Amino acid sequence: MTTALAAPAADAPAARAAAAVTDARTRALLEGPIASTLLRLAAPGVAVMLLQAGVGTMDGVFVGWLGAEALAGVSLVYPLLMLMQTMSAGGMGGGIASAVARALGGGRREDADRLAAHGLLIALAMGALFTVTLLAGGPAVYRALGGHGAALDAALAYSRVLFGGAAVFWLFNSLASVIRGTGRMLLPAGVMAGASVLYLLLSPALVMGWGPLPRLGVAGAATASVTAFGAGTLVLAAHLLSAGSLVRLRPAGFRPRAALFGEILRVGAPGALNTVFTNLTVVLLTGLVGPFGIHALAGYGMGARLEYIQIPIVFGVGSALVAMVGTNVGAGRIARAERVAWVGAGLAGAITTAIGLTFAVFPHVWLGLFTTEPAVLETGTAYLRIVGPFYGFFGVGLALYFASQGAGRLAWPLLAGFLRLVVAATGGWLATRWLGGGPSSVFVAIAVALVVMGVMVAIPIKAGAWRRGRAASRS
Secondary structure, X not given: OOOOOXXXXXXXXXXXXXXXXXXXXXXXXXXXXXXXXXXXHHHHHHHHHHHHHHHHHHHHHHHHOOOHHHHHHXXXXXXXXXXXXXXXXXXXXXXXXXXXXXXXXXOOHHHHHHHHHHHHHHHHHHXXXXXXXXXXXXXXXXXXXXXXXXXXXXXXXXXXXXXXXXXXXXXXHHHHHHHHHOOOOHHHHHHHHHHHHHHHHHHHHHHHXXXXXXXXXXXXXXXXXXXXXXXXXXXXXXXXXXXXXXXXXOOOOOOOOHHHHHHHHHHHHHHHHHHHHHHXXXXXXXXXXXXXXXXXXHHHHHHHHHHHHHXXXXXXXXXXXXXXXXXXXXXXXXXXXXXXXXXXXXXXXXXXXXXHXXXXXXXXXXXXXXXXXXXXXHHHHHHHHHHHHHHHHHHHHHHHHHHHHHHOOOHHHHHHHHHHHHHHHHHHHHHHHHOOOOHHHHHHHHHHHHHHHHHHHHHHHHOOOOOOOOOOOOO
């Protein structure tokens, strides 16, 4: 057993880089006890993401006040909203955090500063892409998913405001990712908590028109979200421009460098593609459930919302994994990085299993927050009882995906995400269109796909996928 920062002779450059690290926070990621350090890093993120999950729940509650058509309309938009959120925070944001963490782990402080600025340029470009694409193509997408009448009108009203402000969400998540890459989790968590509270104050007032505020209906929920994230963006930017930040934005003298864009995109682009697979799965399954009627669509939407809400909860663990795994990989400590990944996967699996089993046994505790309509409750209950017991596989697979971002090795997680899409969509299509099954047959396909996803990420990491092409360090 070597000392905390020692490495084998074959990895002497990594050892020298690690020895050059002087920041106490970075050294803790390299030296600290794995379980307690990971829990310390993850705790603020998990806590605030539980709050965010509550916000996501209340969003459905507020919209539910407007009726089943409004709920169905928001259900059509929700997969695309979550695509943007998961792509900007967990996909490209993971690429930014991973690049910053590896730079700090390797003793490259100036590169870490430059990577922050390059990440923001990527965020602005992606925000513009989402705005243009979904303002122009959103109506066709929602119609293809089965939206019509009042449900389609609600989807369009919600979507125009939300994606009109897409750059706000991208900037917020990218700035937060830079800070998380330094191993500082409490600040972005606190800002997210503040934004969530602001949203909870604004959303019902704008949806229903309380006091002097106008009644905006479903557009009010979107307006509140853009406003809250915009305020949070300003706070995060102010921190990264200050002298107290470990990594700083330095606009003066900034010059784009292809190599630094590449360092972010080699992790962020596959990560973003993986979020496309995740959200496209829900989009396609929404299209399969849509022909069974508006109540089935609303019921599936409320069930799938619980799955989506677990993503930010696991992200609380995952952001800690990106920073801790990335820093150790940057310092050449692959064996320690692997142990960090398994501890994080176990924690995420325990959380998601508990959530799934709880609402599989008591589905109306969840569904009753949104509606009392029997037809909606019937579909939502079927979803939770079939899919809920398998959420643990989802949590393990998602946590190991974040860990793989930190390691800069995303081939297997990307394949696992694609296979999940194929199994769920193909199985659901065969069950409903060929065998004549109902929505429950789609839910069976979803459950099988979650198992495939978790197993396909875990086995390669256990077999040493991160070690190939690298000299593994001892610890």
